[in-house]
Amino acid sequence: MDIDSLAQTLEAVAARGQRAAARIDASAGARALYSRDCWPYLTLQARAGESARFPPDAVVHATGVDDVVEVVRWCRARRVPLVPVGGGSGVAGAAVPTSGGVALDLKLLDDLDTSRATTGLAWAGAGWIGARLEHELNRRGLTLGHFPSSIGCSTLGGYLATRSAGQLSSRHGKIEDLVVGLTYVSNEGRLVETFGGGHDLTALLVGSEGTFGVIVGAWLRVEERPVHRRSRGYLSHGVAPALDGMRELLQRGHRPAVLRLYDEFDTYISGARKAGRPASAPTLVSRVRQHIGGAVDAAAARHAAIRAANALLGRSLGAPLALNAGARRIYDDCLLVVGVEEPDAELADAVAADVFGAIALPSLGPAPGEHWYAHRYNVSYKMSPLLAAGMFVDTMEVATDWDNLANLYAEVKEALGRHVFVMAHFSHAYVTGCSIYFTFAGFAADDSACLAKYRATWDAGLQAVAAAGAAVTHHHGVGIMKAGALDADHRGGGALFAPLKAAADPDGIFNPGKLWDTPTVFP
Ligand SMILES: Cc1cc2nc3c(=O)[nH]c(=O)nc-3n(C[C@H](O)[C@H](O)[C@H](O)COP(=O)(O)OP(=O)(O)OC[C@H]3O[C@@H](n4cnc5c(N)ncnc54)[C@H](O)[C@@H]3O)c2cc1C
Incomplete structure (x- = not known):
């Protein structure tokens, strides 16, 4: 990848805007850092001493929407893969660059407009870390009502791209219920707004895990803060x-x-x-x-x-x-x-x-x-000591309707329980159904046996979900880990995804190897 040419492009954008250029980092440290998200499997590989399998060629820290536009155009012209990255808190390998290219960090896109709050709307840039955004809204007497356990290390763009759920989703809904429209940068490097009536174009981007374009901001439903x-x-x-x-x-x-x-x-x-x-x-x-x-x-x-x-x-x-x-x-x-x-x-x-x-x-x-x-917010952060102590810990969130819930719970618990210690809670409940959040911990004699057991655990769990006819993910997204289970879930969805992806991203630059466009499961 010609990093000098990318740097010149970004300098030209900065000169037009009379500001400092977006930072490009192609150091070994940055490339290793952006080769992983919080998918425990990749952490286990690192613990086993394996070198990073999916490093980008460079990391770009966009400072404005114009940087995003130019990076997309630059990547498209050269067929260079581009992976949008928020907090990197995803737990399924969605933000991992499977084919190198640019990891485009969006955390500096943090503009906020609450001038339409009386209408119940606020505009926020995609890079806002959830906790900071909520804090800023609270200062204005408002709330988004989105409280994922990862609120301190995940971004609005990531929430939208993975269909995230907060802890209070039974009252406020998931992120797809909180977004009324968004702006993204398309494959041609154009800004596209989805805030309008008729066909719901917002829904095409929500949950697309960076495969259709780069979300730069969204109109969100906000309300008076309940205290x-x-x-x-x-x-x-x-x-x-x-x-x-x-x-x-x-x-x-x-x-x-x-x-x-x-x-x-x-x-x-x-x-x-x-x-x-x-x-x-x-x-x-x-x-x-x-x-x-x-x-x-x-x-x-x-x-x-x-x-x-x-x-x-x-x-x-x-x-x-x-x-x-x-x-x-x-x-x-x-x-x-x-x-x-x-x-x-x-x-x-x-x-x-x-x-x-x-x-x-x-x-x-x-x-x-x-x-x-x-x-x-404590529980999630208790996992690291167990990983450091040679065990592995992970969570599996699945969902189904009320009639099937007891069956799904029993089947998945039994399937996982053959490999690991497992417990669960039911935490996102709705009129028609509920999600189940399994937490499991396993141990094996050495790191490579741990990796094998981790894979066997997930295989067994996902097969049980498919057999129960339930949704393979409720809010953690698909990433690399669950891509192989998508067909059992959507039954034919791949046939619809392929032409949509070809139309939205004919050069296949956006986050290749994800959703149905996936060459490998568990690399
Ligand atoms: C401790 C812990 C607790 C968690 N708890 C929850 C929880 O309660 N609820 C929940 O929903 N999830 C939870 N998660 C999972 C994770 O935080 C969510 O998936 C979150 O939505 C990811 O946001 P991110 O900004 O970190 O995205 P990343 O991990 O950076 O990216 C995730 C995906 O979104 C894409 N993406 C990111 N930004 C953009 C953008 N601007 N435009 C287009 N695509 C983009 C990436 O390419 C990737 O495919 C938890 C994770 C951890 C580690």
């Missing part, structure tokens, strides 16, 4: 009663901001259950005591349980069937967290009374909800 929260935890014996409660709640028209159900072991791990546990409720220790006949006193049982749990984790991730079966026997309570948020205290009380009054499960009071709010 009054009310929350409750509820106890469910197994997931079924709480799932019925969630479905009925939504189908009767309620829209709580938080609606999360943890299965038995996720309830235990999340710690939220502990926050609302009545003194009389059984604990892990009391369960262990029950199983060993109640022969030891409480303090000894607690220490025994902690020692046993630590020893178990180290050893038993290598024996997932036994670990999964053991977890099922020890714990059987599930926690449902329900929260409402409103801008006005009286309204919050009224909505809370309606919502909480409609739930026929034993209440644990407000503590589990408050605990969840206080720790809601």
Whole structure:
């Protein structure tokens, strides 16, 4: 790739705008950095000492929309691949340059226009990191209502390109419900706006994972920031009663901001259950005591349980069937967290009374909800120490309608559970269905065995999703990892994608090797 020519192009753009030129970085460090996103498989490869498989030839940090236009034109003229990159927080390898070329970092595109807020609209550049954007909106009394766990390291462009979901999606919707139009740079290097009636062109770009063009900004639906929260935890014996409660709640028209159900072991791990546990409720220790006949006193049982749990984790991730079966026997309570948020205290009380009054499960009071709010961004960041300790951890989010939900849960849990320790929560619930978020951890004797086990785990999980006729992704996107499972999900979608892609990107420069245009799964 002729980097000097690219640099001259960017200098010319900067001279026209009388500003500094966009930075190009072709150093080994930058190329290695942009060869990976947060897909754990690539992290495992790095841990195994493998060199980066997908480095770009150069990274360009666009400082304005005109840089994006010129980089696209430059790439098209030379048939150089171009991968739009936001935060690089994707967990499926979507932002990985499979064929080299330019990694176009968009984080500096952070203009914001809230002058139409009374209409409920704001314009934001694609590079906004979610937390910064929300902060700026909050300062103006507004919210986007989009709170992914990765809010501190992901961008608006990434949300749009992967159909992201925030933690409060039951009330606010996913990002596709929050965008009313966007502007992208097409293959010819033209700015195209999709803010209009008729055929929904916005939907063509949303979820396209950088394969149709570069999104530079979007009109978003914003609303007055709700500052009054009310929350409750509820106890469910197994997931079924709480799932019925969630479905009925939504189908009767309620829209709580938080609606999360943890299965038995996720309830235990999340710690939220502990926050609302009545003194009389059984604990892990009391369960262990029950199983060993109640022969030891409480303090000894607690220490025994902690020692046993630590020893178990180290050893038993290598024996997932036994670990999964053991977890099922020890714990059987599930926690449902329900929260409402409103801008006005009286309204919050009224909505809370309606919502909480409609739930026929034993209440644990407000503590589990408050605990969840206080720790809601913590869980994802606990994965790194486990990776560093030689294990692997990942999450799999899938979705289906209410009728199929129990089947999907059982089948996927069983399939994953043959390879890894697995738990789940149900966190994005809608009128017609819900998503399931499986978290799993595995261990093998060495790094290459870990990689093999990771692949086998995903193969088994995705096959189970296909057999259950469910959606292979709810909000993490497809990337490289799930590309092989797309046909089972969309049934014929590839036949529609090919001509659309050929029309939108005849030279195939935009993020090659993604969605249906994928040569390899699990490189
Ligand atoms: C700890 C952690 C927690 C997470 N929690 C959530 C969660 O709660 N909800 C959720 O939805 N996801 C979550 N994710 C996944 C990830 O954050 C989302 O997929 C997010 O939308 C990716 O945004 P990004 O800016 O990092 O995109 P990147 O990873 O940089 O890119 C993702 C894809 O979007 C494309 N893209 C990026 N910007 C543009 C653009 N401007 N124009 C065109 N294409 C573009 C890229 O080419 C790539 O195909 C989590 C990830 C991590 C690591």
